[in-house]
Amino acid sequence: MSVKPVLDRIDHDLDQAIERLKGLLRIPSISTDPAYKEDCKDAAEWLVRELRSLGVNAESRPTSGHPMVVGHVGDSGPHLVFYGHYDVQPVDPLDLWKRPPFEPTVEDTVAGKVIRGRGAADDKGQLMTFIEACRAWKEVHGCLPARITFLLEGEEESQSPSLIPFMKENAAELTGDIALICDTGMFDQNTPSIITSLRGLLGEEVTIIGPDKDLHSGLYGGAAINPIRVLSRIISGLHDDTGRITLPDFYRGVPETDPAILAQWDALGFDEEAFLGDVGLSHPAGEQGRTTLEMTWARPTCEVNGIWGGYTGDGFKTVLPSKAHTKISFRLVGTQDPEKIRETFRAYVQAMLPPDCRAEFKEHGAAPASQMTISDPAFERARQALSEEWPNEAAFIGGGGSIPIAGYFKEILNMDAMLIGFGHPDDMIHSPNEKYDLRSFHKGIRSWARVLDALNR
């Protein structure tokens, strides 16, 4: 089976592929917000129909959260297990979207055409590059060039509570030769990449409670403890002046990056100025003495993702609030232990509480960092296939995000995972006006067609 006619078919059918993607993007499958539960179910069923139209034996399987889409096709060739997720991030602040987030359009921009809408890049557009590559193979050759198992999740944006139990319960069915994951980015516009390390993630929500009701600052101001002040002290104490995180033993398990790898990263010619400049910044704000690539690929972080308390509406209200809240996450590397760090963090918060204040905690997931083994020759074959599609050679690079599924494939199913994706830093994933470059979508489909071909050799 030759890949050439498959690539031609992809080029010829691009408009229909875009229409299919738009259909999926119209479904507001926000997994973290219970109000969108039915929409998540709709998205799962949409994918089941899509996979069945390719001859895949697919179904939507219930979990205690959102459904898991599982499908199987083929019985010869290498057994590839493809993972993607159909859920998306919330859309707030909604007023910053130039168009409604679930009414996808193709737009002309100075940098080329883009598909705009929530989930365009993360991860609906990306997962559809793989499905469309399969569609083209099927239409040209009547079958796929490999045995493929699909695993499409609906809880990736809400800490995947059902994923581990589901993988364990269905281990035999989900185990193949190698996992393919399409949820990452390219190194730059012209350089595709395979991610070889990912950071872990620990999520915590903290509520500081002072007075047992909101107070008037004219009556109590000066005498009553203010939980926003307490929370601010807690947050500002988490980093020292050099950008290092102050929690005891936080850096246990954080390796110094191998100088050979640092040298390899340097050789990539990363444009720090453009990376930061794209989002209105000019100074890397992490640990002093580290490069931006090291800060985002190889160093742990502690970030405040949200804070709220007291009066936040128009005008002014001289209230002394009873409570202040924050959502904080840690990106982890090496062998940092998320549960240990959760314990240390909570002990730190407790120790910072003045009299009359207490803290409540809520956990939002914990996943260690992943390091891929790329000794399987399939990795090099895939890298060469990607290099044929794009102007520059494909690179093995680090990743700053957290895609726990890669680690789960290793731990639970003993499979290596190959992380190939076509996103860019300016895709505004998790932000208003998310987009996916039409070039990423088009050449992404072509890339998967080539990778499928390469892995079947």
Add this chain to the structure above:
Amino acid sequence: MSVKPVLDRIDHDLDQAIERLKGLLRIPSISTDPAYKEDCKDAAEWLVRELRSLGVNAESRPTSGHPMVVGHVGDSGPHLVFYGHYDVQPVDPLDLWKRPPFEPTVEDTVAGKVIRGRGAADDKGQLMTFIEACRAWKEVHGCLPARITFLLEGEEESQSPSLIPFMKENAAELTGDIALICDTGMFDQNTPSIITSLRGLLGEEVTIIGPDKDLHSGLYGGAAINPIRVLSRIISGLHDDTGRITLPDFYRGVPETDPAILAQWDALGFDEEAFLGDVGLSHPAGEQGRTTLEMTWARPTCEVNGIWGGYTGDGFKTVLPSKAHTKISFRLVGTQDPEKIRETFRAYVQAMLPPDCRAEFKEHGAAPASQMTISDPAFERARQALSEEWPNEAAFIGGGGSIPIAGYFKEILNMDAMLIGFGHPDDMIHSPNEKYDLRSFHKGIRSWARVLDALNR
């Protein structure tokens, strides 16, 4: 004209007085929120009708904000100028209200009957004690015992932007012998008070802006500045470990309280444990080495009234926010200059900004502290009249709130202001489930009847 039949009439007509108050409480006149503009107008017109039914020549006068209700009645006796405000605070968090905030009811509680609803104490219930006392005088004697000018404002909860220009433009009309203001509390359940000092208030809103859009912490975490962290450092730097405010020259103009006055306050037998215990606290959290009364009556404060930024909904979102916001207020004493402190505060914020961050400021009012002159014998006569109504002798005390109108009467119209009110710390003004004790309402009306009588002697 004797006060005795007036007091009897008040007792007899209490139920109707409560119904009238409920009518006013049903109008959601939230001045700070533009959505309630028409309701503020309705409340003003409601009061005009009420005053006209007492023979007052009243009207609702437009301003650039909410209307001012002005009325005149009588032409002999001392000329008293009564001030109250018909606007109320916002009602959020709405889910903490046990009943809808604008459906007032009389409830039995372990501490006696209360009128519950937004504005019950601040200030609709209080201003109605004066109007009901006038009604009883009028109904018993056919006229009031003094010449009275009413000035009822609709912007007190939103920094009174129209008040100063209005007072200046209508100075001749609004100037009398003494101002009466009903917007304060009693010293305790059995001890009425006349407030002789009030704190000033400075309101500021700050937005810290880092990246020019919300970012994904997997891509940018470690490299991009986080404005919530920056804001937390700014807030936590505003106080030192002893509770003092760190802004340069902040304490310029803050007098040490006269030991004689401190001794007088000590003699009041203030129950600090009960005051704090009522709201779930046990430690006065202000400047070390000060009593709670000093902290709330005689010392300046800096409070965070609100904070928000990033993702604040259900679940979790690993966003690096572009912006973080806070609303901060300062209570001022002595001769502290609000505009100087605003300048110092803004300079402090600017100096705390790291590279790539900027700050935007919005002002929310500025009023200096007020110190009343009580040499006019009317003050002592009013104190004695209050003492006749209540179990304990009335006291001259300090006030922790900010009622700039008292200072404006002095500065603009050269009148002393007498601050008499019947609120209690547990009235939950500015909070969910605001209430006004029925005893405060009833004995408050009787108190004003006595004070009007005493001032006419």
